[in-house]
Amino acid sequence: MQDSEQPEPLVAAEARTEEAGVTSEVNEPSSKRQKLSHIATTDQRDRKHGIAPIKPEYLISLEAQDVVDDDVAEGAGAADNNATGRPGQQQDGGGKKGKKKQKGQNHNRTFGHFEDSLRLCNSRVLNNEFSPKPCKFGERCNMCHDLRVYLAEGRRPDVETLGGKCPVFERYGRCPSGWKCRFVKSHSKEIQLEDGRKELVLIQDRDQAGLDDNQDARPGIVNVASSDIKWDLARKKVVLEKSEAYIKWLDRDSAITHKLYNRKGGTEDAPVDPSDLEELRAQFVDPPFKPSEKRKIYFGRETPVLAPLTTQGNLPFRRLCSDLGAQITYSEMAMGLPLIQGQKGEWALMKTHESELASPRYTPENGKIVEGYDNAKDLKWGAQISGNQAWVAMKAAEALTKFLPHLRVIDLNCGCPIDLVFQTGAGSGLLDTPNKLEKMVRGMNAVSGEVPITVKLRTGVRDGRPTVQRIIERLAFGNSDFRDRLGAPGTAAMTLHGRSRQQRYTKKANWEYIAECAALIQSYKNKKDDLTDTALEPDQSTQANTLDGGIYFIGNGDCYSHIDYFSHIDNAKVDSVMIARGAMIKPWIFEEIEKGQYLDKSASERLGYVEKFVRYGLEAWGSDEIGLGHTRRFLLEWLSFTCRYIPIGLLEHLPPSIQDRPPKYRCRDDLETLLASTNYKDWIKITEMFLGPAHPNFTFQPKHKSNSYEIDAEG
Template structure:
């Protein structure tokens, strides 16, 4: 049900409620005022629960995490790109140590595959008509289908009535014989000679709508409704260095010569008269200018889902889009593995077809001239890199091989040590010149795809560098501005914390507001800097000369969202942890009111995540357990939602922790559990029993903590 706001916000939402449903709380009735005075006082860092739902005495400080590792939402579980120096390190047996890459390698999830591996040559074909096996006699996989069905896999699971959700929706299951709902789409036919053959069943009526995107020759490589699925041969060519980076090589060669020339003139002694020409006289234009960029738009009606490593996977983004997210980002990928054709990092680039639809926008709002909403889309890609050549070549590679991409965002805010120590992520905040070279180069090779950046306030608390960095991203450094114009950064997102703070303090929206004011000033300054002698090239200015500015941090309700847009004057707000805890926050923003989701409605979102996970990763043993793993990661945040009807004070705060409480029914109490064993029970409702070999260890193994008030 909808819960009215705690304060009146005219025109806050996009769908006005009838007057009878809108209640003012600014001037409470006498009885209401009396009940307000009876409420327990607010305590910083503590969510005040109504007394009838408390398990402990009111006001008692109950066990609670002292430090919740919310770095896990933004970049946890990923290891950094390999450092070439590590090649010299030896493993325990004297061999070279191979660094682990990909997601959550520091945590083990057990074995997630079948007991026996079925050969791909028969995994999708009728029993008597297998495809030729590429390995021939060397193949060590199973080629006996009936033996595999009897001994190589576990029994079919009974959730969803035993019917495969993927087959039920699309008429065909890409998991083939490996599907754990196999009995719903297989049959045994008898031939004239008496032989009985097992065959897979398809629904031609449902399949017709999905056939256009299907790879018939390699069905194992296709997931319905998924775009940006790069073929394996391209990844192989990248891994074997068979891809030509013509644009990047030309630009990097020019950049190397120009940098050397600039340094020579910058450091030469003032009395050195051998050189008669100054740097400006010898400056040579780059081999090519960036082409006219596609114009993008960020506005009040386009709340954005932040790039979230592990949590920001394709099924979760799809759920958020369904609930009203207008802009989404991929999980953060590393530039070097992208160039090396790493399968895991390229998998992060996949998007759902709902993410390539145009975002909503208000034509009467501050839309730049030339913006074409029909050519816009929701999905953007985020990468990180520690060297300009990696960022530049990655941008060219992504532009070439990803047809559905709104923009490329360079991560300059990731606080994780593994990323920071390589010089990527938030380490770029202290190297503004390097970051500027990255963005200029990425713009030069990314065709029409705009380049954006996500930053933090600074590395350390006592040295905030965001304002100077924003000036540089808007106007360009003084040493490069005169020759090359603006860097062409289309948008900047500022997370209102430093790297040192991680998530231990509240986001500083006053500082974000100061930077938003500077952006508006700098957008005007760019026009003042131009003159008739050296006019800034139009194709170096994004969005016709405007750089958008987004704020990020601690947005947990529509009240927070509109406060930030109205008071901090940001173009829109990027929402991270708030969306994981409460995915329907985007719907609240659209409707302009609180939505008190019942336990059964919240369970529906979990069911949708399970269905979307099977569509993305498969309904076989591996796919189900990938879905289970990411669902459990989702539930580790989802349980932190406190139902609106249980709170004494609104608006709710993302950083407040509740005392022990019970829900309005048993299901609501279960969904609030912080015990990971309960999360596994919830996952089994939609994914069946977890196999014995599957493991899940929460990031926090102890339940005895104390509340830490925010500074």
């Protein structure tokens, strides 16, 4: 290992560290923390726009590296060939002659398959050699039933990394993967029976772990929907009574409204004549029930929020961020229709670790105490869903509150920019249909019981044409023509990403516009009584159950340091800040926010976070061949972001910018070089430090840049 004062290896697109002998650095002492907050005021006139200010002694070339594609940060798919198109329109996918295929496409992106060559029957997985469970398929079963044959020929040898010890067994005293575990030697043995036979047995304390023989059950994991629930949803045997009743009422009310507008030749967003309003009031029928009183929630300066991240917002990553100080976490965005259809993949996104059930920090200042708020009963984790119709959003919300016992809020995604979602009218497609969006939030509130409803937005669909302000007013008070009979939709919190759908993740987030919207929210709080029918007191069941009945407002976009975080809270006047790419590049940003200082993490500390992710991944997905494959896949996804981190000690000016791209530079040691490499083969090498060689059939396609090829992990 080279001395840290002799910067050597080059970090560039083709740079590689040829030797992997760096694991010994994991046990090195922690790096010295640098309290550099005062440097944020350094004269930055010499900084070049878009180029990270690397110290001269580490520079090799002033040429900036290629810009990466950040559409994957919160979910991306097909290229946006018609960014201004309306939802539902078929857009050219770039496959026609003469059309150039754009960057960011991830069509048919696969990771191969990683299974044992012989599949061990489930009747043998968790039982000793001579005491298996009866196989329900009997002689028709085509899986392996001979345990010794399976161990000798049906699987790859045990993994020797992590000391050869199963992380799940070490922590919980039982491994749900049983004989399939790639560390099975650490929790099994061969014993000799009285009759002279030798039996292979598992060392497992079932009582201590508190688990049954259900292999879907994972220690420490909650919010696990049973197979019976998903099966009943798929067969339409689950009756969502509240949603069904509210949908019938909504259909009748919509029919009356549509009839009136069609007669007048207008639209639902057009002004309504007073006489028309009187006619509507005469035909109005109260909803079948009013929303239940909502659980009080809290967002504040001390509650930095981890954004709902497609792919990377998986349970192990959320758990790591929670360890490092994230106070609010969200599931990956789940599609509403597959949820109510009981699809296994969508319900898997709802799994939560018990660490996310902890209460967020709560130290209100200046008398900002939420009346009735009980921090001890609050928790960190909320679910995010997407839907393109009111009935889909309502049923998904009721299903979540019915089958998930641990749920802080349900967040409706109204900002996802990808074509797959936008073209169906969901995600950012809702930004152009405020009437539908209001119905969705109102209906979700009606059926979600005590669980509050929140919304995540973008500034608008098209660049330079922000439209979110009218949506904010709708979500705060409802349509001005009808709020006297329906009240407010009851939005508890809104999050605004400071970019349009067309911008995706290009250009800087517009925090000036976020500040304007935050001021708008504050003005609504101040004149709430004036905007409500003065003849009646506001119906509390339609109000957001927050501080003074107001709405929390969270900003999102380009937060990459504690300086950014507190600047946005102080200057934009948002209640808190949601962090996405900043957390993926350096998850210890939450620790920096808590301590109020920059942390120059050593390479060994950063590698320690990788190891922690691996251990959490094996606990979440299993320590068998499939679990190792899933852990490797999601670790590679994460490493494609962490390689972009430029150590604080190499920067000439602070604060760092998430949009800056580094010129070619040297790192302080070999391990730091390996972690900064943009070569996918180095990422695979890092995974092999903890997971051993990849399965021969495992493949990996980098998302970033123009790398649209597929490679074999062994190659």
